[in-house]
Amino acid sequence: MKRVTVMMSEECHKVLKMYAAFKGMTVSEASYEMMRAQIHKEASVNEHVQTMLNLNGIELDPSVE
Numbered sequence: 001m002k003r004v005t006v007m008m009s010e011e012c013h014k015v016l017k018m019y020a021a022f023k024g025m026t027v028s029e030a031s032y033e034m035m036r037a038q039i040h041k042e043a044s045v046n047e048h049v050q051t052m053l054n055l056n057g058i059e060l061d062p063s064v065e
Contacts (some may be wrong), residue, residue, distance in 0.1 A: 016031070040060060
């Protein structure tokens with residue numbers, strides 16, 4: 001696994017932390033899920049992003065809208 005550092009305002013971090021707790025997740029898990037969903041959403045309408053997933057052996061998640 002690779003670590004990703006994201007800079008955000010203190011207010012946004014508080015909301016993210018609250019959201020993660022609400023969903024029963026860690027901040028890391030919630031962040032990962034949101035980033036993954038955005039990439040899969042973009043891949044469903046952008047062939048270049050779809051190719052990036054394909055090159056890495058990642059199937060498009062049809063449940064992401």
